[in-house]
Amino acid sequence: MVETPPPVLLVEGVVKEYGEVAKTRALDGVAVTVGPGELTALVGPSGSGKSTLLNIIGLLDRPTSGRVVLGGTETTGLDERGLTALRARMLGFVFQFHHLLPAFTALENVMLPAWGDLGRPNAKMRAAAEELLRAVGLEDRMHYRSSNLSGGQQQRVAIARALAHRPALVLADEPTGNLDTASSAEVFALMRRFNRELGTTFLIVTHDSRIAGQCDRIIELVDGRVRSDRVVTAQPS
Amino acid sequence: MPFEWFVALRYMRDAKGQTALILAAVAVGVSVIVFLSALIGGLQVSLIDKTLGSQPHITLRVPREAPRPLVEATPTVAIARRVAESSQRLRSIDQWPMVVAAVERVPGVTAVSPSITGAGFAVRADAKSAIVVRGVEPERFLSIIDVRARLVAGRYELDGGAVVIGSKLAANLGVSVGDKLRISSSEGGDDVVTVLGIFTLGNEAVDGTWVLTSLRHAQALYALPGGVTTIELKVEDVFTAERVADEVRGRTGLRSDSWMTINAELLAGLSAQASSKFMIQFFVIVAVALGIASVLIVSVVQKSREIGILRAVGTPARRILRVFLIQGGVLGIVGSFIGSAFGALLSRVFENVTRDPSGAVRFPVQLDLSLFLIATGLATGVGLLSAVIPARRASRLDPATAIRNG
Numbered sequence: 244m245v246e247t248p249p250p251v252l253l254v255e256g257v258v259k260e261y262g263e264v265a266k267t268r269a270l271d272g273v274a275v276t277v278g279p280g281e282l283t284a285l286v287g288p289s290g291s292g293k294s295t296l297l298n299i300i301g302l303l304d305r306p307t308s309g310r311v312v313l314g315g316t317e318t319t320g321l322d323e324r325g326l327t328a329l330r331a332r333m334l335g336f337v338f339q340f341h342h343l344l345p346a347f348t349a350l351e352n353v354m355l356p357a358w359g360d361l362g363r364p365n366a367k368m369r370a371a372a373e374e375l376l377r378a379v380g381l382e383d384r385m386h387y388r389s390s391n392l393s394g395g396q397q398q399r400v401a402i403a404r405a406l407a408h409r410p411a412l413v414l415a416d417e418p419t420g421n422l423d424t425a426s427s428a429e430v431f432a433l434m435r436r437f438n439r440e441l442g443t444t445f446l447i448v449t450h451d452s453r454i455a456g457q458c459d460r461i462i463e464l465v466d467g468r469v470r471s472d473r474v475v476t477a478q479p480s
Numbered sequence: 481m482p483f484e485w486f487v488a489l490r491y492m493r494d495a496k497g498q499t500a501l502i503l504a505a506v507a508v509g510v511s512v513i514v515f516l517s518a519l520i521g522g523l524q525v526s527l528i529d530k531t532l533g534s535q536p537h538i539t540l541r542v543p544r545e546a547p548r549p550l551v552e553a554t555p556t557v558a559i560a561r562r563v564a565e566s567s568q569r570l571r572s573i574d575q576w577p578m579v580v581a582a583v584e585r586v587p588g589v590t591a592v593s594p595s596i597t598g599a600g601f602a603v604r605a606d607a608k609s610a611i612v613v614r615g616v617e618p619e620r621f622l623s624i625i626d627v628r629a630r631l632v633a634g635r636y637e638l639d640g641g642a643v644v645i646g647s648k649l650a651a652n653l654g655v656s657v658g659d660k661l662r663i664s665s666s667e668g669g670d671d672v673v674t675v676l677g678i679f680t681l682g683n684e685a686v687d688g689t690w691v692l693t694s695l696r697h698a699q700a701l702y703a704l705p706g707g708v709t710t711i712e713l714k715v716e717d718v719f720t721a722e723r724v725a726d727e728v729r730g731r732t733g734l735r736s737d738s739w740m741t742i743n744a745e746l747l748a749g750l751s752a753q754a755s756s757k758f759m760i761q762f763f764v765i766v767a768v769a770l771g772i773a774s775v776l777i778v779s780v781v782q783k784s785r786e787i788g789i790l791r792a793v794g795t796p797a798r799r800i801l802r803v804f805l806i807q808g809g810v811l812g813i814v815g816s817f818i819g820s821a822f823g824a825l826l827s828r829v830f831e832n833v834t835r836d837p838s839g840a841v842r843f844p845v846q847l848d849l850s851l852f853l854i855a856t857g858l859a860t861g862v863g864l865l866s867a868v869i870p871a872r873r874a875s876r877l878d879p880a881t882a883i884r885n886g
Binding site for chain 1: 883
């Protein structure tokens with residue numbers, strides 16, 4: 244690694260402890276650096292701290308010690324309001340259970356993050372959302388309630404939502420966890436495509452070795468520590 | 481549309497059953513308030529109207545004559561004496577035109593009518609009846625008690641030997657318009673007069689005794705040339721009558737009684753009614769607030785995962801807070817519109833079904849704009865307030881926990 248562009252994500256010495264008396268260490272000094280345009284898989288057995296790390300990187304949780312720098316912004320000193328604003332502008336989220344808002348249409352779901360951040364919708368916001376929905380192949384489902392879409396379709400909407408405001412980093416927590424093989428492949432292909440076309444950086448937590456094997460890099464977490472961090476060389480495509 | 485409104489309205493539209501239920505609760509509460517206020521307000525107004533329809537707001541009279549000692553005790557002479565109350569003869573108010581002019585300048589006074597009030601008898605053939613002779617300036621008296629509007633026969637004319645009498649008195653004496661009548665005053669005056677009109681003020685005592693005649697005629701009957709015994713006033717706001725009466729008493733030194741002292745029992749009854757109304761309103765409002773709050777709390781719990789997602793993707797906590805405050809406010813305002821309409825309808829229906837056999841309204845309701853404005857304002861405020869706790873709860877949800885557990 245001799246490239247020099249500033250990292251999108253810098254995690255240094257992150258420790259996360261739970262409990263007051265009997266302390267459990269979920270993360271024990273994790274250091275990770277993710278450069279722009281990388282599509283990285285975060286793997287590890289359950290209980291290894293993947294989700295905890297993802298929550299800390301996603302600014303939904305704070306580390307007990309250590310620091311997280313997102314796109315050059317030091318997050319340690321930020322208050323709740325600052326973290327929310329940074330989430331809105333820097334990060335995109337794709338969850339395992341897609342987590343769309345069932346009362347809203349696909350288009351509205353894609354617009355909501357930017358809408359909630361700025362307060363009012365605008366034409367640009369709408370155009371960007373429509374373009375993304377077209378890109379994920381849902382142009383004819385834009386005005387469907389998200390509860391009327393299939394699982395794979397919902398996850399595609401979720402990816403569009405995560406990308407709507409062109410975040411620097413998209414965090415995906417088991418994005419294919421409850422999809423069938425065909426839908427999984429489709430969803431991963433979409434992330435790969437956005438990674439190539441828009442240069443979006445992805446950090447994907449996954450159990451699926453086929454998915455992990457298609458990423459650029461695999462970080463393996465065991466017992467709250469990084470056990471291995473390797474670049475995938477052979478890319479089947 | 482602003483994010484908060486968009487999300488709030490969509491949530492309400494999406495949970496139609498819940499929204500309808502709570503709207504119904506708010507509407508029922510508001511309609512009870514509107515109906516009750518309209519009914520009690522109407523009853524009060526009608527009672528006061530009835531009472532004031534046959535009496536002035538304030539009556540001025542000469543002070544009662546106090547007994548004067550004939551002999552005073554001295555340091556050396558002790559006397560045993562018995563106080564005999566003075567008899568109260570009919571006396572004129574001193575300098576009454578000046579009193580009238582002075583009273584007209586008192587703020588709040590809208591009409592002043594000088595008159596003579598005296599006792600007497602009316603005789604026709606073998607029928608004899610005790611009467612109250614009211615000598616008045618015809619036009620001025622109308623602004624105190626609108627007799628012309630309450631005529632049941634004939635016309636309101638008091639010139640010369642013409643009189644207008646109460647309907648009950650007319651029935652007792654068996655006279656009708658155009659008939660003649662002999663009246664004699666307590667001071668020995670005596671005259672034959674012609675009945676030109678008959679009125680009903682709705683007050684037994686008044687309808688059974690009053691004989692209205694001109695001031696000049698009454699002055700002659702009571703041997704009070706140029707004098708008046710009472711000055712009657714009307715004030716702008718009937719509930720300030722007591723205060724105005726005090727002021728007039730201070731300025732003129734006359735006995736000044738407002739309708740409020742004369743009808744103290746009525747007022748006590750009205751105020752008891754008003755406080756019971758406030759009690760009922762208070763508890764209805766508490767029930768409505770609890771209803772809105774509980775529905776919103778349930779909604780926050782149901783939607784905690786969605787709220788967590790919104791927070792995770794960068795929606796500020798204050799916007800989440802507003803989403804739920806807006807729901808509370810909108811439920812309050814929409815519910816109160818429905819409730820106001822329903823309450824108004826209920827009031828009108830009630831007014832109509834309780835008519836007495838002759839078709840007259842027995843329970844008049846008073847619906848005015850201020851009632852609706854108050855009800856709407858109240859319900860909206862209550863809606864907002866009762867949304868505060870659920871909204872704070874929603875805005876404080878931890879996104880990571882909410883997504884995991886929601």
